[in-house]
Amino acid sequence: MVNSFDPSKGPGDLAPDEASLLARRRRALGVLAPVFYEHPVHIVRGRGAHLFSADGADYLDCYNNVAVVGHANPHVREAVADQLTRQDTHTRYLQDEVVDYAERLLDTFPEPLDHVAFTNSGSESNDLALRMARTFTGHRGVVVTGNAYHGITALVSSVSPSFGTGLPLAPFLVSVPVDDVLKHPDGTFDDPDVAACARAELVARFEAAFTRLHDAGYGVSAVLLDQIFSSDGVLPGAAGWVGDVADAVHRAGGLLIADEVQSGFARTGERFWGFLRHQADADIVTMGKPMGNGIPTGAVVYKHGIGDTFAECTRYFNTFGGNPVSMRAAGAVLDEIDRLGLQRHARDLGDRIAASMNDLLADTPRFGGIRHSGLFLGVDVLADDGSGRPDPAAAARIIAALRERRVLISGSAADGSSLKLRPPLVFSGSDADRLLSALADVKPLFG
Amino acid sequence: MVNSFDPSKGPGDLAPDEASLLARRRRALGVLAPVFYEHPVHIVRGRGAHLFSADGADYLDCYNNVAVVGHANPHVREAVADQLTRQDTHTRYLQDEVVDYAERLLDTFPEPLDHVAFTNSGSESNDLALRMARTFTGHRGVVVTGNAYHGITALVSSVSPSFGTGLPLAPFLVSVPVDDVLKHPDGTFDDPDVAACARAELVARFEAAFTRLHDAGYGVSAVLLDQIFSSDGVLPGAAGWVGDVADAVHRAGGLLIADEVQSGFARTGERFWGFLRHQADADIVTMGKPMGNGIPTGAVVYKHGIGDTFAECTRYFNTFGGNPVSMRAAGAVLDEIDRLGLQRHARDLGDRIAASMNDLLADTPRFGGIRHSGLFLGVDVLADDGSGRPDPAAAARIIAALRERRVLISGSAADGSSLKLRPPLVFSGSDADRLLSALADVKPLFG
Structure with a gap:
């Protein structure tokens, strides 16, 4: 996994009390609890976009899309x-x-999306959405992107190619690569002809996937798409293409499920939900991570006919789903997004950070371009030989070097060659300055 | 579903503001949000085992296995x-x-169960447990009881016959009826010969299921058993039989997954976990509901080799799982169970309630026997014609009559013919007196 501690290498630079905590953790949580960084970070408290270790060291959190309204937000508390x-x-x-x-x-949704069911996580949300789509369409076929990640239940992990091939993917899954089209060198698709060409190519690929599923006898249940393509390298470009795919999947008898676990709740700046950036006629929308600022909660928003059909076939009740504490936390998140103007802030600050990073890195050989929408940014790291090949090892060195400067980011894409930055939405202008200053420090690693 | 509001019948006896809330709920949450009772209960606050409506009416909660250390517990808060x-x-x-x-x-576990992974619900826990068992054994076959309920993900709902046949159950599932054996007339298996006979019969049935799965080519991955058989009618009897089944499934190459969502955390009084009552060599233990007293959290405890194999094939990371707020809530629950002696209390008070109910109802024709372990009680309701047939309609009338006396219980078993009582563990002696007094009031409904 990208940016993961390797226990076989021992505790490395950890202080003795932290090495002891890591050993206790290993004894109790075993190998199913990955830790970030070869040099793990020990956290005891947080505030805004900052996390603090026991000795008071201040880490700038540029990677947290759960604590969107800030660590230890007083209004949520x-x-x-x-x-x-x-x-x-x-x-x-x-x-x-x-x-x-x-x-x-x-x-916050357009009118056809008029009902909601509550869950406890994005995984539970996507699992329920796929069950609803299967019941409504009578078909099983699912289409996702090439390195999609949609969660950890048996069903959603089987439609998440990013887990690799250690466990079998679903037989009714077709994954469609999109990164080759959407990793545009300048991060945008400002040329309308280029954008139209990209959109047409992507629709053609999805239609070919529908044909495969029809031919295999599965039919088309749903296209399930993360609306920022977080695990595919962060791909906000060619806004509108998801809308084209929605129309295509409807023609094929299936549904569009917009996975907003990553892109929802104002993160992408332009609109409150990622699928609205794409003007996509989503049938089901799933959410999780940022919804309760850390208190577990998720939701599935759907066109009511889809729920009616599901309820005719089975019952659904989620014990913790919609519990009053989670709902109050989620309400406080909406309050804060509104009170602090975080959607507009995400757009403006995201644009500023992207422009500054572009200025800072444009002349470095390893810089492969930056893509962003609001406060969700992806930066490609290339080999320094001018070949244009991605360089995951160089990306890992940059992530580790920033960690030593107490700036927390991580990686994306199947090979880990993209940097992923996704700070809490309360990231301030001075937080951005600190991030950019740290990037300037590590600029030599861009060659 | 047992004891569910039927929206086609209109708001009935609800006050205008409650009818309005119900209509708003219906518009936003649709048909996937069942409400208890033909005459729903509107709750605004709670304390101990009591829930209160807006007008201050005091409902005695005899059905809550989430808020085990009491509604609005100050230590958890x-x-x-x-x-x-x-x-x-x-x-x-x-x-x-x-x-x-x-x-x-x-x-709280015997030594071989030495590792834990955290989730957000019992459903996520059972889903992960089944994935781990499948990976460890290399087989897919699952065996559950006849009316088992294990949760709501695609996988666990497909091994939960209690959902009925509206959606297909897993092809690799065999369900084994156990209620006919375990609904002993006096609620106990005090006669060792009777108990031994029951245990032998149950093991034979599970062994037949293993043979079917082997013959079908699925092999045996796991037996997944709720340790109090909550949805099968509450079946604590013949303690030890699950241990026999564990030995049998090990011989067949599979694992025993003990589902402690219902029976865990001191509920059954005798031991902290239900599978320990049965002296069962469980390989994986799952938990959820009571763990955080309402803050969503769940866990999978496993023998470490099972997790090692899983981690070799895939990665697992649960964003909210093990978050510090859920962990602190869960720690406070353990504190309270210990400080208040709730395990012993559950045993003693459960015994007292069961004995008193037996005395109260023994002479009524509809009383079909009471089964309990700690504060988990099941009461069978029969037809009044001496035929011994179960009478779900009579059970529903009793549940509704108790609700009008502000005593909240519900039903169990495939046909809803068993009363299910499962109060918060802080249920007091005077709470028990109030429950028994209300039962005396509705005794005429037992014929």
Whole structure:
């Protein structure tokens, strides 16, 4: 996995108490609990976009899309603490909290997306969405992108090629590479002819996938797309192409599921949801990570006919889903996004960071271009021989060097050759300056 | 579904503001959000085993196995609120909270169960457990009980016959009826010959299931068993039979997964975990509901070799799993179970309630026997014609009549003919008196 601690190498530069914590962790959590960095970071508290170690060292968090309204956000804390003085029972009783939040959430969607079911994670959301699509269409075939990641249940991991081939992918899955088309050298598709050409090529690839699924007897249940293509290298370009694919999958009898776990809740700046950037007629929208700022919660928003069909075939009840504490946390997140103007902030600051990084790195041989939408940025790292080949090892060195400067980012793409930056939305102008200053420090690593 | 509001019947006896809330809920949450009771209950706060409506009416909660240490437990609230002043980041950084809790949790298990992975729900836990078992054994076949319920992901719902046949069950599933054997008339298996006979019969049935799975080419991956058989009618009897099945499944090359979502965390009184009552050599143990007293969290405890094999084939990382807020909530639950002596309390009070209910109802024609372990009780309701047939309609009337007396229970078994009582573990002696008094009031419904 990208940027992961390798326990076989021992504790490295860790202080003795941290090495001891790592050893205890290893004994209790075993090998199924990956840790970031060859030199892991020990965290005891956070504030805004900053995380702090026990000795008070201040890490700049440029990678957190859970704590979007800031680590230890006081408004979220107060909402949760207040609700815990009241009650935190499941939704089989009538309660105000789940209804109040559901209405607020649905207000952020276009009208056909008029119903919501609550879950506890993005994985549960995508799992439910795929079950709903399968029931509604009567088909099983699923199409995703080449290095897609959609979660960790048995079903969604089987439609996530980013896990590799150690466990079998679903037989009814076709994955479509999109990164070769969407990794445009200057990060944009400003030329309308280039954009139109890219969109047509992508639609043709998805239509070929639908034909394969029809021919194999699976039919087409859904296209499931992360709306920022986070694990494919961060691919915001050619805005609108997902809308074209939505039309195509509808023609093929399937649904478009917009996975907004990464791109939702104002992250991409231009619109509150990524699929709206693409003007896509999504049938189901899934969400998770940022929704509760760390309190586990997720949701599936859907056109009501899809839910009606599902309910005719089975029942659905999620014990923790929609619980009042999660709903109050989620409501406080919406409050903060609105109060602090975080959608516009994400757009403006994202643009500024991208432009500054471009200026800083444009003359370096390893810089392969930057792509971004709002506060979600991907930077390709190339070999320094002018071949244009991606260089995952160089990307890993840059990530590690930034960590030693206490700036936390990570990698993306199947080979880990893209840098991924995705800070809390409360990332400030001075946070951006610190990030850029650290990047200037490590600029020699760009060759 | 048992004890569910039927929206086609309209709001019934609801006050106008509650009818309005129900209509708003229906518009936003649609048909995938079932509500209990023909006359739904509107909840605004809770305390101990009590839930309160907006007008201050006091409902006795005899059905909640999430808020086990009490609604609005102050110690849980303080732990969560305190952690939210610190940080709530995922476990890819080194953190103390997840390691501290993991060690405490593992201390409640026998030594071979030495590792834990954290999830956000019982469903995610069972999904992961089945994936681990499949990878470890190289086989797919799963065996569950006749009306088993194990959760709502695509995989676990496909091994949960309690959902009925509206969606297909897994082809690699065999379900084994156990209720006919374990619904012993006096609720116990005090006669050792009777108990031995029951155990032998059950093992023979599971062995026949293994043979079917081998013959079908699936092999045996796992037996997955709720350790109190909550959805099969509450079946604590013939303690030890699960241990016999564990030995049998090991002989067949498969694993025993103990689903402790219902039976775990001291609920059954005698032992902290249900599988220990059965002296079963469980390979994987799953948990969820009561673990965080309402803050979403779940876990999979496993023998480490099983996780090692899984990690060789794939990676696993759960964004919210093991987050510090969930861990602090879960730690506070362990604190309270210990401080208040809730395991012993569950045993003693459960015995008292069962004995009193037996005394109260023994002479009624509809009383079909009571089964319990700790504070988990099942009562069969029969037709009043002496035929011994179960009578789900009569059970539903009793559940509804208790609700009108503000005592909340629900039903169990495939046909809903068993009453299910499962109060918060902080249920007090006077709470028990109130429950028994309400049962005396509705005794005429037992004929």
